[in-house]
Amino acid sequence: MQLVYGKSSLPSSIGIEEHDSSADEESDGDDFFKPKGDGIKKHRVDVGNWNRIYAIVLSPGIGQKLLKRNQDTEATFEDEDAVFGDFEDLETGEKHTNETSNVANHKQAGLDEEERRLKKLALRAKFDAQYPFDTNGxxxxxxxxxxxxxxxxxxxxxxxxxxxxxxxxxxxxxxxxxxxxxxxxxxxxxxxxxxxxxxxxxxxxxxxxxVGGIGLGEENTGYMQARLKRHRWHKKVLKTSDPIIVSVGWRRYQTVPVYAIEDCNGRHRMLKYTPEHMHCLAMFWGPLAPPNTGVVAFQNLSNNQATFRITATAVVLEFNHASRIVKKLKLVGYPCKIFKNTALLKDMFSSDLEIARFEGAAVRTVSGIRGQVKKAAKEEIGNQPKKMGGQPKEGIVRCTFEDKIKMSDIVFLRALDSS
Structure with a gap:
């Protein structure tokens, strides 16, 4: 290295010759207290790394020489470990070798591990004493x-x-x-x-x-609620009140389902058609089947169909359950007599009993005037008596509005009807 680069400007720990000379000068009076080779071991990694770096930078011939020199240095370190690794205590006369030190290290590691295990067991026992619970759950x-x-x-x-x-x-x-x-x-x-x-x-x-039999509960008939989904290979959607053929268990029969979906408030709202790519609820009448029974629905059992025959698949959720399904209503009425902010409406209800059911419901005109259903009208309408054809005229309702409406206004009521 000195022949190629001249005198090195790096620290003395990198060059071996300089390190050896300095080590000899310092070790004149310290041979008894300092074992040989400690100074060389301290800079072992630095020498190897720098030699490899120089081997990469220099030409191939010089690099091979430096790599060989590095290998010789590492071999020297291994020999020194083998020679100076064992020592004898002059005071006690006890000999220490690499094997004894390794055994002592293993024993110490085993003692430390056992101590940690005992600490963990003590902590667990303390926790179990404070909280006497079953640890399996x-x-x-x-x-x-x-x-x-x-x-x-x-x-x-x-x-x-x-x-x-x-x-x-x-x-x-x-x-x-x-x-x-x-x-x-x-x-x-x-x-x-x-x-x-x-x-x-x-x-x-x-x-x-x-030869088989049926359970006592399967002999009865009633309403069953199933979670249904239209089959992905069936092209058409299913409509409420269209008859279908269902295969439930070992029975196959025709029924008329009503489709619904559960809103966030727990209300079952009736659907006119089955939704796309999602489940809905189907309520139909038939022989009762236990929950979790599979259901397959068909619209036609003919073998001559060109399309896919299975229309929907379902699973029974509940049977003989009184489920309330509601649907949206839009009732339309027309004014027959107008007061200041009150009006009598016709053609919205058919009986006084139906009016009593919708008392307090909100109504609205096409022009945007809001109102409320009060009660059935008892007064005469115009010059006509209340009785027409020997029967009382029913279905006339009294409504109040926030403003006076006109005779040309159309009043509608949006509500939910249960079926």
Whole structure:
């Protein structure tokens, strides 16, 4: 390096020759207290790194020489570690080697790990003492009481079952079958009447006949509420009150559904058509099926259809449930007699009972005048009596407005009707 670059201007820790000479001068009186090689070990990384940097910068020939020199230096460091790694304590006479130091280090690491483990166990025991919860549940949820209550119920059910079995064992076989029914594993002989002769003629014993029954709840009929979605391959939307054929469980029948959607306030608002790419509620009448039963809907069962036959898929949510579905109404009326801020309207309601249902509802004219429904009108309209054709004239309502309306105004009422 000095032949190529001249005298180095870098610190003395980079050059080995300068470092060695300075180390020899300082080690004249300190050989007893300072082991050999400590000064060389201190700058081991710096020498290696600078040699590699010079090897990259210089020409290939000089770089190879410096790399070889670096390898020799590292080998020298390893030899020095092997020679000066072991030492003997002159006062106690104890010999320290690399193996003994490694064993001591491992023992110390094991002791530290054991100490940390004991601290963790102590902290956990302290926490369990303050909060005596079951750690199996989420966030230490206390399940001991729940498990105890469930185990108690199981014991009561098992005790009652054993008592029933003991009571039924004292009865004869016929009475026991009438009270308990046929037990599992009992062989039965069924007699089937009115069987067509084709069944006997083409009977194949390799294809068994399955006989099943239905539950007590499935024999009844009522309203079922299902979560329905139009099939993505069916091109047309479904309309409310259009008949469809549903396959629920092992039954298939035709029904007329009413589609609705649940608003944010929990109200079920009727839909005229099924929505695109989302679910809606379907209410229809039929034999009851338990919740979570799958439903497949068709509009036509013919095999000659060119399009996809399945129109919608659904799942039963509730059955025999009194659900209230509301729809938007826009009732229109016309003034038949006008006072200052009060007017009598006709053709909006058909009876006084219907008027009583909408008392207090807000009305509005086409011109923007707001008003409110008061009650059914008892006065005569114009010169005509209240009774026309022997029957009382009903459906005339009295409304108040914030301003005087005209005879040419059209009054409408927007409301929700339940069905």
């Amino acid at each position: 989420p966030f230490g949820r206390d399940r001991t009481k729940e498990n105890g209550y469930i185990d108690k119920l199981k014991e009561e059910i098992e005790l009652r079952k054993q008592m029933n079995i003991a009571e039924l064992n004292d009865l004869d076989e016929g009475t026991r079958i009438e009270m308990e029914g046929f037990r599992t594993g009992t062989y039965l002989r069924l007699e089937v009447h009115d069987v067509p002769y084709e069944m006997v003629q083409y009977f194949d014993p390799c294809h068994p006949i399955l």
